[in-house]
Structure formats: C-alpha cells, structure tokens
Amino acid sequence: DIQMTQSPSxxxxxxGDRVTITCRASQSIGKYLSWYQQKSGxxxxxxxxxxxRLQSGVPSRFSGSGSGADFTLTITNLQPxxxxxxxxxxxxxxxxxxxxxxxxxx
Amino acid sequence: QVQLxxxxxxxxxxxxxxxxxxxxxxxxxxxxxxxxxxxRHPAGKGLEWIGRIYTGGKTSYNPSLRSRVTxxxxxxxxxxSLRLTSMTAADTAMYYCARTYFDSSGFNFDLWGRGTLVTxxx
Numbered sequence: 001d002i003q004m005t006q007s008p009s010x011x012x013x014x015x016g017d018r019v020t021i022t023c024r025a026s027q028s029i030g031k032y033l034s035w036y037q038q039k040s041g042x043x044x045x046x047x048x049x050x051x052x053r054l055q056s057g058v059p060s061r062f063s064g065s066g067s068g069a070d071f072t073l074t075i076t077n078l079q080p081x082x083x084x085x086x087x088x089x090x091x092x093x094x095x096x097x098x099x100x101x102x103x104x105x106x
Numbered sequence: 107q108v109q110l111x112x113x114x115x116x117x118x119x120x121x122x123x124x125x126x127x128x129x130x131x132x133x134x135x136x137x138x139x140x141x142x143x144x145x146r147h148p149a150g151k152g153l154e155w156i157g158r159i160y161t162g163g164k165t166s167y168n169p170s171l172r173s174r175v176t177x178x179x180x181x182x183x184x185x186x187s188l189r190l191t192s193m194t195a196a197d198t199a200m201y202y203c204a205r206t207y208f209d210s211s212g213f214n215f216d217l218w219g220r221g222t223l224v225t226x227x228x
Binding site: 032042043044091095096097100 | 213221
C-alpha cells in the first residue's frame, strides 16, 4: 500500500490566516492526489483533484500544488466555515487517505 | 439532484456479517460512467476505502479487506450494497457510500451519503 502522511496532524489558526497542509506519499504518485474537507458530523467534500484542480463551487482561497510524492493544500484568508479536518487521498494504486489535519480556531 | 442514503443495522455482534445498502435517488445508478464505493471512518482515525463497483458489475477491493468484502449492485432497485464478514470491534466505524468517477486525475469521490454508524459489540 502507498502510505500518505499528512502534517501537521492539527493546527490552530485565526480567521484571515494563511494555512498550509502538506501530504507526503511513500512513493511517487504523479498527480493522482486529491483533497477532501470534512466538517464535524458531515461527510467529506471533494475540494481539489489532480493535485491542483479546484472543484466547481469551491472558493478560490483553496489551492493545491505538488507532484510526485510531495503535495500542499493552502487556504488563504481562512474563513469561519473552513474550520474542519482535511484529508489527502491518492488514487495511483489501491486508494488510500492521509490521517487527516484538523484546523481549529486559535 | 442525486442523493445517496445508507441503510442497515447500527449494531452487529462480533463474528457476524454486516450488510449495508446505499440507495441512489434523484437519478439512475446506470447514468454516466460512475463507480460506486464504500468508505469507512473509525472514530479518531483516518478514512479507509473499502471497495467499489462499476454498473457493469466489475469490482475492486482494498487489499487489506478483500478476503471479507463483497460489493454488489442492483440496478433495478437503484442500489448497491456492502457485505463485510467476520466483524470485530476494529470494524466499528461510520460507513459511507460514495459516487466515484475516474478521469485523468484518477478516482475521486464527488458525492457522498450522510453515513451510517456501525458498532460491533456483543
């Protein structure tokens, strides 16, 4: 299995902050990387696919970058509705997720 | 719009078999080139993909669960199902069904059910 390691596992931030979450794959996965947002008690929501392709309806303050084994999710101008847990996901082979990064209010 | 809804028992005894169904409403399970997946989320842990099925019946499973998992589809009922045998406490989790598409970016889950909590306990 390809292991996905996210860092940090949690972070505290304020509204208006810039937040960066990283995801590292145990081997190269090209750009077969997506990001999901999960709010408490809700199902996950697809934010970004192909490492940097923003899904329709997702605010432009979300962006993704990277290829190979190292990826980043950036949220600029953090909004109250962005406090959630974020997961990376690889579909290069035998689909796996990162362990999640919880973003909470400082 | 298309919606997914999981159904099944919330409590399963150890060693028993879990059976869950996902009903697709607002559209045909046959429309578009979609796959249909099951994903679970144990409390305090990360998400785990369980398996998927294509409308033609082709399946793919998480290697770590393959020996215990069966995903099936009933297009006449607009449903797909999960069967997980030999349940243990480690299988306690929120179980989600999800619509899955495949493109140049790989497999992605673009529509999810609300989830159903399954607890394994005697």
